[in-house]
Amino acid sequence: MSSNAVRIIKLIARKLGQLVVVLFCVTVFTFLLVRLLPGEPEDLLVPVSTDTADPEQRAIIEDRKEQIRADLDLDDPLPQQYIEWISGFVTGDLGNEYTVSSTVPVSDAVGDALPPSLQLILYSQIIALLVAIPVGVIAAYRQGGILDKIANAGAFGALSLPNFAIGLLLAYWIGVRSALPFGPQGYTPFSDDPTEHFQQMMLPAFSLALGQIAVYMRLLRSDMIQTLQEDFILMAKSKGISNARVLWRHALRPSSLTLITVAGLSVGTLIGGTVVIEVIFGIPGMGELIASSIIGREFVTLQSCVAIVAIGFVVINALLDVLYTILDPRIRNA
């Protein structure tokens, strides 16, 4: 066992420790979201007044609130409530959404909402990398050239345009005005109709991808410019290897480390982005669920969704952090 391996294990242990602390804070925060809102939780969940004229109806509502109080163990001390909630949460029991007459498990809604969101993130990452890599490489190779200038100006503009504005512009210019078959609102599962699935997902995915393209392109370009000044590139060129081969085979790989990390970390940013894009394109994902639960004051759903998104974000970031440290010896040995 080399000292390096020991160091990596120690590092992972430390990161795991941090992860646990952060996860604890994140879940406590989301747990308190409903409990600390002004007013009693059962009144928030069933926002119906008890002072109706009809005594029968009043009895029903009071019964219902009583039942919710018992269901959520609201009379227990807060730490105990937290433990109850979190132990349900990790086993997939996300609680129930209460209305006056119904009790719907939140996990059903979340289970339906997760796939569209994850697909959206995946597609936008693929588009972003497919566009950013060639543009970044060529911009670095012809540094100061026309394509480089256009790409830089475009990247600056793209970073100033919020993704929801991109989404609305695309929905109008491509979805409404053009004859292209993209843009129908809504969501069709891939297994139902792949063609329609991609027609619907293309614009939202591209809206999310545009900002990422700008970030990735600029990163790859600056790393690539540095790599191209290295001796081994000169060496490769002097051996008579074609420019294209030097560029794509010799220079791209050592230049792409930062890109890979940032692409990974961006998944977290994209989680936030999907929330807004889904609302615009009417995709029934996590974002839509969050937005509709805010409007409908469905606090239990909101709480679970926020917790899931935040946990996903934290875990992905921690994983990438460790992965990056293992991949890049400079940091590992620091």
Added chain:
Amino acid sequence: MPDAPTAPSSEPAVLMLEDDSLSDEAPSNEAGSGIGVGGWIAAGWLIFVVAVALLAPFLPVDSPTARGAGPRLPLFTEGHVLGTDSSQRDVLSRLVFGARSSLTVGAGAVAVGFVVGGTLGLIAGFRRGRIDTFLSSLFDILLAFPALVLALSLAVFLKPPSASATAGAEEIDTSGGLTSIQILVLALGIVAIPLLARITRSTTLSWAQREFVLAARAQGARSGRLMVREVLPNVLPAMFSIALLSIAIAIIAEGALSLLGVGVEAPNPSWGNMITENRNVRSSPLNALFSPIVALFVTVMALNYLGDALRKKFDVRDSAL
């Protein structure tokens, strides 16, 4: 430690702040002390927008909430240059008053973030040691939340129960409630705290070790005085550029939160809720949808451009760990 990328820095803000390695060829054309022609154009636009927002009630525009009679007016109608929206309200007037809300939210949130985050960052960077370790881990935990989701939760949390929901249901006191703009300022301000604190901290770190600080200390100055009189004046100009970039992000965030249902409350306009109200591209009047998008885009671009130019000038780095 080499300039290792800081760990959980996936927010766009940080990305923009970190990739200054790409300015490798920039110093040559920014070598002077100025901010360039583009910088002045950007500054001019921002001054214009701020002036319009401040003077909104005195400008010769209609009330942003007054509903006109008759049909909806298209672009370039006399008296309504940008036309009217689907409720026959003047779009130009809503844009002008919307600038008021959007800029208040942007500047207010960054002010909250800076007063709290900047102070904490200054203390952490100057004191070092255990206070620094404690504050830095606190910032890291806050940064672990996806920014938009954190802002959203805070906005929901701070929002007083709406009238319909509380009608009668127990006596919930809404009189002390915050307005939607105050809520957004607080929510986005809290989200900005750890980010701004971290940047202030790293800038402070590099200034606190300079000779003039040591000289002042040798003359008997106390820590508080050193922080406020020696370090702070040097940290502030650099922080100004970060403030501009942050205001841009906060203005965008207001738009995003609007779309999620917790933006500036109607009927008062903000650029975000104007976009939200007209977001149905098939049926909404396009002048009412595109006007706020263009205003938002140009303003954010101006803030980004000026912020970037100033950042290069003052050479702010987030990676000085």
